[in-house]
Amino acid sequence: MxxxxxxxxxxxxxxxxxxxxxxxxxxxxRFTHWSLRKLIDDLSRNRATPDRLSAWGRPSPEAA
Structure with a gap:
């Protein structure tokens, strides 16, 4: 398609x-519920690879 x-x-x-x-x-x-901002921050800081970050709305390293 x-x-x-x-x-x-x-x-x-x-x-x-x-x-x-x-x-x-x-x-x-240290918090009990995810906000969208906290979830994205956690994913980007602790579990994500650089190629995932650009797909999740964060700048990719190449864009910097």
Missing amino acids: GGCPRLVSDDDREFIIATATTGPVALGR
Whole structure:
């Protein structure tokens, strides 16, 4: 089909969902609920590879 290619792979999607459905406390964070900002920050700082970051709305290292 036409249109833009997907930016988030199926593996990335599963990874994001798994992180989002795990309580932050279980991952060693000091808060009890995810906000979208905290979730993106956690994924980008602790679990994401640079190619994932650009797909999640953060600048890729090449763009810097």
